[in-house]
Amino acid sequence: MGKQREIAGWGHQVRVLTDVERPETVRGLSSSLGVQGIARGLGRSYGDAALAPGRVWQMTRMRRMLAFRDGVLTAEAGTSLGDIQRVFLPRGYTLPVTPGTQWVTLGGAVASDVHGKNHHRAGAFSRYVEGIALCTADGEVRSIGPTRDPDLFWATVGGMGLTGLILEVSLRLQPVETGYISVDYFRTGGLEETLGWFAEHDAAYPFSVAWLDCLASGQALGRAVMMGGRPAAAEEVPRGKMAYPMPRPALRMPVRLPSGALSRGVGIAFNAAYYGVHRPVLRKVEPWWKFFYPLDVVDDWHRLYGRQGFVQYQAIFPQDVGLREIRGLLGRIQAARHPNFLGVLKRLGESSPGLLSFPAPGLTLALDLPMQGERTRSLFRDLYAQTADLGGRVYLAKDSFLTPALLQRMYPRLAEFRAVKERVDPMGRWRSALAERVGLVEAP
Ligand SMILES: Cc1cc2nc3c(=O)[nH]c(=O)nc-3n(C[C@H](O)[C@H](O)[C@H](O)COP(=O)(O)OP(=O)(O)OC[C@H]3O[C@@H](n4cnc5c(N)ncnc54)[C@H](O)[C@@H]3O)c2cc1C
Numbered sequence: 105m106g107k108q109r110e111i112a113g114w115g116h117q118v119r120v121l122t123d124v125e126r127p128e129t130v131r132g133l134s135s136s137l138g139v140q141g142i143a144r145g146l147g148r149s150y151g152d153a154a155l156a157p158g159r160v161w162q163m164t165r166m167r168r169m170l171a172f173r174d175g176v177l178t179a180e181a182g183t184s185l186g187d188i189q190r191v192f193l194p195r196g197y198t199l200p201v202t203p204g205t206q207w208v209t210l211g212g213a214v215a216s217d218v219h220g221k222n223h224h225r226a227g228a229f230s231r232y233v234e235g236i237a238l239c240t241a242d243g244e245v246r247s248i249g250p251t252r253d254p255d256l257f258w259a260t261v262g263g264m265g266l267t268g269l270i271l272e273v274s275l276r277l278q279p280v281e282t283g284y285i286s287v288d289y290f291r292t293g294g295l296e297e298t299l300g301w302f303a304e305h306d307a308a309y310p311f312s313v314a315w316l317d318c319l320a321s322g323q324a325l326g327r328a329v330m331m332g333g334r335p336a337a338a339e340e341v342p343r344g345k346m347a348y349p350m351p352r353p354a355l356r357m358p359v360r361l362p363s364g365a366l367s368r369g370v371g372i373a374f375n376a377a378y379y380g381v382h383r384p385v386l387r388k389v390e391p392w393w394k395f396f397y398p399l400d401v402v403d404d405w406h407r408l409y410g411r412q413g414f415v416q417y418q419a420i421f422p423q424d425v426g427l428r429e430i431r432g433l434l435g436r437i438q439a440a441r442h443p444n445f446l447g448v449l450k451r452l453g454e455s456s457p458g459l460l461s462f463p464a465p466g467l468t469l470a471l472d473l474p475m476q477g478e479r480t481r482s483l484f485r486d487l488y489a490q491t492a493d494l495g496g497r498v499y500l501a502k503d504s505f506l507t508p509a510l511l512q513r514m515y516p517r518l519a520e521f522r523a524v525k526e527r528v529d530p531m532g533r534w535r536s537a538l539a540e541r542v543g544l545v546e547a548p
Pocket residue numbers: 114142143144145146147148149150153154163181182202203204205207208209210211212213215216217218219220221263264265266268269270271399501502536
């Protein structure tokens with residue numbers, strides 16, 4: 105039996121008291137498998153995907169790197185992406201795809217089939233996964249991959265831990281000349297220009313993203329700092345610097361701010377300052393962590409949002425959704441006068457074959473909002489309904505509000521996923537609070 109602990113998702117708006125197992129080896133894990141529950145990595149999913157009232161297997165002690173052959177790393181699922189960067193960058197390899205924080209595990213990256221700033225050209229994380237060792241509900245460890253039990257493989261990538269415990273992952277890394285990215289910064293004056301930039305310039309950059317000001321008023325709504333990046337070549341490394349630099353330890357957020365400290369006024373000021381500071385500049389050479397993980401400079405930054413925590417709205421819209429619709433969504437948030445801080449817009453490329461994978465071709469919009477009880481819930485009801493009406497879907501790794509009916513509308517391959525789940529887990533052993541809430545498993 106593990107230790108009873110209160111755990112939360114990254115948004116800290118839902119907490120669960122549960123039995124937490126922290127296995128160090130497969131043998132240690134096997135002795136704890138008799139009950140229902142879910143795997144957990146570094147807890148960077150925002151809502152309740154890695155929470156379960158029964159048992160949670162926190163995999164972060166299983167973090168050994170096991171083999172590296174022909175560019176393919178095999179490592180235990182609790183290994184963090186940050187650790188992989190630290191070990192492999194000095195050896196000339198980097199992650200092929202990375203989300204906006206390095207503090208996610210291999211298991212979490214596979215289970216959410218994460219996407220990065222290069223999705224429009226490089227696809228999702230699963231494109232580079234060559235194999236997985238998966239512990240299924242019968243206690244067996246199965247070796248699966250795109251050609252070994254592909255149905256189970258494509259249900260596991262993006263499957264939010266609901267097919268079993270991922271024990272090991274074999275991931276193809278990318279050769280790279282330096283640990284720097286050469287970044288072009290632009291600023292747009294409003295949403296139309298922001299979308300125009302994506303249409304015209306995005307394809308030219310391996311990495312791209314827009315930091316969106318969703319609180320600017322009138323024609324300035326949706327103005328953005330646009331970033332287009334390319335891996336820097338050896339001759340671009342700043343004079344006197346190492347080709348593969350490493351970050352200093354992160355700062356700590358020592359206290360939790362009172363809920364409500366991040367008001368709408370603070371949001372407007374923050375966004376305006378961010379926009380003001382980032383002046384247009386070409387070929388600014390930045391170390392990998394600064395470009396990929398700007399939020400990681402402060403550990404525990406979720407504490408800024410106070411005890412009530414915060415939530416994220418992240419949706420992907422089909423390619424025919426554009427200016428009018430995105431402006432409508434942003435206008436809805438403005439009309440509610442709900443505070444909101446970080447806004448990110450990004451164009452995604454091809455869908456992944458993962459049955460519950462989030463990415464699809466089109467624009468993805470992500471917004472962080474402090475949790476303010478019924479006011480926030482009501483706003484999300486509206487945003488989610490509009491998203492479904494537009495043919496879009498929300499990201500399960502970020503979700504806190506989805507319902508079974510909306511899941512059905514947003515995820516067209518749900519029936520295929522359910523069929524695989526029924527085959528490998530007929531008793532519904534692997535279950536999270538998210539899975540119960542959205543009807544991916546029957547609630548007890
Ligand atoms: C600041 C920030 C930026 C982010 N940016 C992005 C982004 O750009 N793109 C993106 O795609 N995501 C992004 N995310 C979300 C994050 O990448 C995902 O939520 C990821 O799954 C978190 O990994 P984790 O190890 O923390 O897993 P957890 O949050 O602990 O778990 C997430 C899911 O993975 C499952 N899981 C974890 N480990 C295992 C395992 N060993 N076996 C089976 N299932 C497992 C859990 O059951 C759960 O369903 C961001 C999150 C933060 C906090």
